[in-house]
């Protein structure tokens with residue numbers, strides 16, 4: 001009676017195909033959900049740092065932040081009481097929290113332009129969606145991080 005084992009094997013394959021298809025569908029639904037950025041986030045271009053030591057403003061060229069293109073920003077940095085901060089070590093990281101990946105480049109903040117302004121070179125975003133950009137600032141005022149949410 002070879003027909004019964006054969007039929008059983010066919011059914012097993014069919015069942016595993018359905019499981020695989022369901023897994024793909026679930027993943028796909030997850031991607032669509034992840035593509036929507038949370039509405040309650042603060043997308044301001046001026047933010048206070050996490051421990052309140054600094055206020056930072058990102059100044060980009062043009063009205064919107066492009067994707068897929070290298071760009072330079074200016075980070076305006078001041079203390080909580082409004083004194084410009086020119087002498088600081090600033091590093092940058094970031095990424096897309098819902099996608100689990102970081103920035104595609106390693107932006108650098110090396111040049112102080114004066115009046116609390118710092119040139120941020122090498123910014124790039126390789127897709128649309130919710131991005132987070134963090135500036136870790138170290139100066140005589142203290143160590144703190146500025147976190148900006150972007151919706152691209």
Ligand SMILES: [Cu+2]
Pocket residue numbers: 096099101127129
């Ligand atoms: Cu992404």
